[in-house]
Amino acid sequence: MANVVWHKNFRILLDLTRDDLDHPELPGLWDLIYAADRFYGRRGVPVSERDLQCGGVCRDMGVEAPMHLRMRGGRREAVHERREDEERHSVPMSDEHKAYQERILRVAHEGGFGGDSEVRTRVGRTWIQTDTLVEGADGRRIGWEVQLSTIDERGLRGVRARAGKAAKNGITPAWHTDRLAYAQRNDTHWTRSDRLPAHLIARNGDLRIVSGFRALDFWHCDTNALYPCPDGIRRCGKAHATARPRDIFFDDMVRQTAAGTIVPIQFRAGKTVHRYWVTSADRDRLDDLNSDDTRLPIERDAAPASGASRNRPTCQPTVAPPAHPSLPAQPAFPAQPSAPALETAPTAALLHADRHEQVTDTTTGLPTELITLQQAADDAHLRLQQLHDHHERDLQRKAWREAAEAAQAAVTHYARSKRLNRYEVEARLRQFVRHTAR
Ligand SMILES: [Zn+2]
Numbered sequence: 001m002a003n004v005v006w007h008k009n010f011r012i013l014l015d016l017t018r019d020d021l022d023h024p025e026l027p028g029l030w031d032l033i034y035a036a037d038r039f040y041g042r043r044g045v046p047v048s049e050r051d052l053q054c055g056g057v058c059r060d061m062g063v064e065a066p067m068h069l070r071m072r073g074g075r076r077e078a079v080h081e082r083r084e085d086e087e088r089h090s091v092p093m094s095d096e097h098k099a100y101q102e103r104i105l106r107v108a109h110e111g112g113f114g115g116d117s118e119v120r121t122r123v124g125r126t127w128i129q130t131d132t133l134v135e136g137a138d139g140r141r142i143g144w145e146v147q148l149s150t151i152d153e154r155g156l157r158g159v160r161a162r163a164g165k166a167a168k169n170g171i172t173p174a175w176h177t178d179r180l181a182y183a184q185r186n187d188t189h190w191t192r193s194d195r196l197p198a199h200l201i202a203r204n205g206d207l208r209i210v211s212g213f214r215a216l217d218f219w220h221c222d223t224n225a226l227y228p229c230p231d232g233i234r235r236c237g238k239a240h241a242t243a244r245p246r247d248i249f250f251d252d253m254v255r256q257t258a259a260g261t262i263v264p265i266q267f268r269a270g271k272t273v274h275r276y277w278v279t280s281a282d283r284d285r286l287d288d289l290n291s292d293d294t295r296l297p298i299e300r301d302a303a304p305a306s307g308a309s310r311n312r313p314t315c316q317p318t319v320a321p322p323a324h325p326s327l328p329a330q331p332a333f334p335a336q337p338s339a340p341a342l343e344t345a346p347t348a349a350l351l352h353a354d355r356h357e358q359v360t361d362t363t364t365g366l367p368t369e370l371i372t373l374q375q376a377a378d379d380a381h382l383r384l385q386q387l388h389d390h391h392e393r394d395l396q397r398k399a400w401r402e403a404a405e406a407a408q409a410a411v412t413h414y415a416r417s418k419r420l421n422r423y424e425v426e427a428r429l430r431q432f433v434r435h436t437a438r
């Protein structure tokens with residue numbers, strides 16, 4: 001028996017503990033589906049070919065478990081057709097699992113966050129069932145799912161679908177296990193601890209996450225680099241990121257995911273997409289690294305929204321085109337910009353281009369102005385990769401954004417005025433600047 005039934009054709013969950021099946025908008029629903037089920041029964045239609053499936057544990061685990069309805073002593077009941085499905089419901093939650101739930105909630109509360117176990121979140125006409133839900137900062141919701149070695153592998157069907165559904169509905173899925181085989185799956189952001197007895201999990205002592213959290217190393221691909229270039233055999237001169245596994249305390253993981261300072265990422269290496277957790281600072285830096293002029297990183301609030309406005313230093317760097325494109329080892333912020341900042345603003349550049357005869361580069365046939373702007377944008381991006389300080393990075397990201405926007409605007413303007421394909425102009429420009437010019 002189960003209390004929650006999934007109606008395949010109506011695509012709704014029915015809560016048998018409620019008179020209206022939790023669908024006040026559909027009066028007479030029970031009479032309708034019960035009559036239909038009885039009718040099927042009299043006609044000899046097999047249960048598996050009717051409308052109803054288990055909407056509880058079975059569905060959560062991705063198993064389609066046929067059910068039929070009956071009335072017992074005036075009570076509505078839904079019955080599994082197969083014994084194996086029924087048994088899935090009678091497996092009691094292990095003590096270890098309960099200990100994890102309690103620990104997550106305790107640690108969350110100590111960190112100032114709310115939460116609850118076995119939370120049902122309404123999503124349209126269905127629900128999301130969450131093992132332990134932590135209500136974090138800024139409306140963040142972390143959905144902890146603990147899958148210990150006490151369950152069998154079939155319980156892991158549909159992980160990606162469940163995690164995806166949670167994520168789509170504003171719940172960050174956080175799956176935790178003590179089993180190596182689960183942690184190596186790539187279907188969600190798994191974390192793993194060693195297998196421990198319940199009394200140790202419940203205690204305040206150290207509980208470590210031994211896989212699933214990583215620190216990102218940002219490095220420059222030159223002859224001093226410790227890692228091989230991910231793109232080739234030789235040194236490419238670009239910035240790269242390499243993920244290193246790192247242990248973290250489970251309690252820190254609970255609190256920092258709620259606070260938003262540890263976040264899930266997807267990291268593509270070759271053909272595989274790896275999923276793991278990193279600090280939000282690492283994530284931001286990776287975004288910067290992976291961004292391109294055409295895919296600028298999302299604008300983030302550089303300063304906390306609350307409190308008195310902090311006066312930022314007025315040392316905002318400008319990204320004037322360097323006099324010599326061959327990048328010498330410059331200090332991060334030149335004390336004196338080599339040209340007025342305004343020169344790089346799109347409008348200034350365009351006005352300039354309109355008023356004067358364009359100087360054309362003889363190799364590419366492109367205006368030298370475009371080349372200069374693209375070089376400036378690339379230089380600004382490269383410099384961003386070399387900075388470590390958070391504040392400096394914010395400033396440099398802004399500078400890069402402005403330089404990239406200027407280059408983009410100039411490309412658009414040029415392509416339009418010459419009736420050229422914008423994409424091809426941009427591709428030719430980048431090819432030249434990034435692979436030929438230096
Ligand atoms: Zn079931």
Ligand SMILES: [Zn+2]
Nearest residue numbers: 221229230236
């Ligand atoms: Zn490289």
